[in-house]
Amino acid sequence: MDTNANTSRLKIFYIIICVLTVVIIGRLFVLQLIETEKYSSVTESRLTKTIPQKAPRGEILDRYGRPLVSNRMGYAIEIKKYAESDEELNDILLNLIHICEEESVEYNDSLPITLEEPFVFDFVSDEGVINKKIAEFNKSINMPESSTAEEVLNELCEKYSIDRSYTPETVRKLAGVRAEMETRLFSKQTPYVFAPDVNMNVVTKVKETYNNYKGVNIVSGYIREYNYPGIASHILGHMGPLYKEDYEVLKEKGYTFNDVMGKSGIEQICESNLRGTDGTYHIEEDEYGHIVSMKSGTAAVPGNDVVLTIDLDLQQTAEQSLNELITQTRLLAIQGELNEKTDCNSGAVVVTDIHNGEVLALASNPTFNLQRFNEDYQSNYENPYQPMWNRAISGAYEPGSTFKIITAIGALEEGIIDTETEIYCGGKYTYFKDSGYTPSCNVKSGHGTMNVISAIEQSCNVFFFDTGRQLNIENLNKYTKNFGLGEPTGIELAGETAGIVANPEYRKKIGGEWYPGDVIQAAIGQSDNLFTPLQMANYVATLANGGTRYQPHLIKKIKEYSTSNIIEEKAPVIVDKVSMKPETYSAVMQGMKSVTEDGTASATFKDFDISVGGKTGTAEVSKGTPNAVFVAFAPFENPQIAISIIVEHGGHGNEVAPIARDIISKYFKGDFLEYTDKNKQMSLIH
DSSP states (O other): OOHHHHHHHHHHHHHHHHHHHHHHHHHHHIIIIISHHHHHHHHHHTOEEEEEEOOOOOOEEOTTSOEEEEEEEEEEEEEOSOOSSHHHHHHHHHHHHHHHHHTTOOOOOOOOBOSSSSOOBOOOSOHHHHHHHHHHHHHHTTOOTTOOHHHHHHHHHHHTTOOTTSOHHHHHHHHHHHHHHHHTTOSSSSOEEEEEEEOHHHHHHHHHTGGGSTTEEEEEEEEEEESSTTSSHHHHOOEEEOOHHHHHHHGGGTOOTTOEEEOSHHHHHTHHHHOOBOEEEEEEEOTTSOEEEEEEOSOOBOOOEEEESOOHHHHHHHHHHHHHHHHHHHHHHHTTSSSSOTTOOEEEEEEEETTTOBEEEEEEESOOOGGGHHHHHHHHHHOTTOTTSOHHHHOOBOOGGGGHHHHHHHHHHTTSOOTTOOEEEOSBOOTTGGGTOOOBOSSTTOOEEEOHHHHHHHTOHHHHHHHHHHHOHHHHHHHHHHTTTTSOOOOSSTTOOOOBOOOHHHHHHTTOOOOTTHHHHHHTTOTTOBBOHHHHHHHHHHHHTTSEEEOOBSEEEEEOTTSOOEEEEOOOOEEEEOOOOHHHHHHHHHHHHHHHHTSTTHHHHTTOSSOOEEEEEEEOOSSSSOEEEEEEEEOSSSOOEEEEEEEETOOOGGGTHHHHHHHHHHHHHSOOOOOOOTTOOOOOOO
16 A cells, blocks of 8 residues: 555645635634635624514405405505614605506595695594694604694605695695604604505506615405495495504503504404404515515414395385485586475485394495595595485484374274274364464365374374374373383494483473473474484384394394304394284274375375385475485285385375385395305415
8 A cells, every 4th residue: 555645635635624714713713713704794674583473354245145244365565664864764755646646546544634735734523623623643653732734734845854845735745654654653663654555556666676665565364355345334334544543542452553443334343353463474685674574473362253134126226226326416506496495415224134123124325335434534524415424323303203103002092092993183283272272284275084094194284283182292202212212222332322302301401491382293203303313123023023222233143254153143133012902003003004005105105015014204305306205115915124215305205115116026026045155265475
């Protein structure tokens, strides 16, 4: 063996090892000591971070499982604080604003100052409330409460280094976004959602020059989708961002400033059920704040579905029929084909299941489009017909002659009259003639001799003037309250009004005096009586089912998002039982059937193949055409549904009865195929 050759090889090997060791040590020296700051910065910017994985919100379904509100995948623009100066951030924002405006995409800006000069505060309310809001807003941004909009804008421009050489409109837009960002705790850790729902054109334009937008990311997520825009808007409600006061209360429940929540309707009432539990993502960002990798951490848990009692088909029918009647009535009046009713402008319809209190339809007209809630808010607010006001539960109206049923029940139950009692109607009621008070009947020439059934059929004022006088206001009010009129029903919506039951105490409370003649006006549904359409429907349901008053409700059940597992199911709640003698029940029911067959609503139901019980009402108002009121139940032989209709300045109750006919026809003749989607799956974002 050549020992020298082996020794030479070993020497060469050791030399190579030594050289490599020196190179590695040298490189480590450079990395750790000389270029520490450079690579430390890169390493920190590429550290894995954990961010929330937003859970899909539960859907809102009709009684047959048809989605009224669901979710779709969409894109949002998020910004983190990576810009090195205010000026750089302003440039980024200005470019994003231009892109969004070119594509007609909404971005977040809630600064309550007009976009054009002269700058003024843009709060939506009456003058007294506006002044209060201005003071509160100025205080919230540490400005004197009396500061003008111009002064506020100048302060914001100074604070955020906004170049005043921009156009006044551009200055205002930048100030609005910057102020919103600060309100939302904008930072590297807390991104700001600049635009919550952008289209692919915006996505493309931003990504084309991504490196010009430090801290800007396009993120995907769930967007609330209203599948039938404009239908059931007052029921479903809208979503909105958390305000500061919301966040202080909800942050312990996992809400962030970038979250949205239900602000009205079922979205608000069922927030805790609809909201899911967020999961997590693990992301890696580059030095520009752009996400370069993402992987799922903890899976998000979707919110629960809310199944309503509403029947989509019936809701659409109620809204369409109500809108068409109002529109047509006003149009004909304007064209001169009617002598009145140019002021006919709004109304409400309620349909309930008489056996359990389920609300099958609840319509208020005019209405609004939830899909365009923010864009249309100002115009809707300024609309004199108040489309965002839910007349079905918040509107209190005189019931007119539809109330005569209560008077009849009270008089029959108290023994004031029986089914054989007859009262003569000569066109005027003369009991108070010595005081000069002789109110007229609805037919000036009079009805002649009336019993309770024919008086209901022909809606004879004189008959009910006399029975109401004998019954007295205390007994009348007892039956009024037994049927739930003049008190909240407890439906699962905010804004329900109690209404008013006419009585001496209320009159005294408002500074008036109660006269003996007031009781007879109360007996025909006038005086101070004011009830909601929902109360009216529930009163008719209570009568039609024989006296069981249920609590009206809109929520049928809560179920898991992607299964049929029921978490909670609403059971009928009996609020009261109204005792009626069989002959009382039979008389008023027969009277209501006569209304649709031979009486004041017979023109509408003359050839209708479903038997209906109903009552018309014409409620005088302080100004303009009377309100038209109609209540009904069907079918007469085996009542299933109750309906109440109010059309403001609609004239006479018989003129709005066709709405009830449309609803009854749809309910009993329509094809109702239950919608099932047991395989519904919405995959979470990964």
